[in-house]
Amino acid sequence: MSLPDLNTDEGRLAYRKELRRVAWPIRMAGFLLIVLGGLLALGARTNTLGLDNGVMPVAYAALALGWVLFLAAIIIRTRHHKRRLAEGL
Numbered sequence: 001m002s003l004p005d006l007n008t009d010e011g012r013l014a015y016r017k018e019l020r021r022v023a024w025p026i027r028m029a030g031f032l033l034i035v036l037g038g039l040l041a042l043g044a045r046t047n048t049l050g051l052d053n054g055v056m057p058v059a060y061a062a063l064a065l066g067w068v069l070f071l072a073a074i075i076i077r078t079r080h081h082k083r084r085l086a087e088g089l
Contacts, residue, residue, distance in 0.1 A: 022076060023072075023073035023077050030072075033065050033069065034067060037060065037062030037064075040056075040062065044059060
């Protein structure tokens with residue numbers, strides 16, 4: 001890959017789109033696990049849908065795994081960005 005063209009609006013827009021695609025599945029999986037864990041914890045707290053406190057460890061595990069995936073995606077995207085900008089050196 002060549003150095004991204006950040007001098008034009010079109011080049012910056014294309015590079016932003018490229019960065020958004022990097023680690024997208026990992027980021028979305030993390031986000032969905034965070035939402036699922038939050039909904040499970042909320043459901044257990046309010047006793048909705050028959051959820052009780054037995055589901056809280058699953059909710060906490062989903063939250064923890066979701067944040068790990070989300071942060072891993074951010075790290076992957078940052079490393080990709082640094083590598084792309086270093087290609088011009």
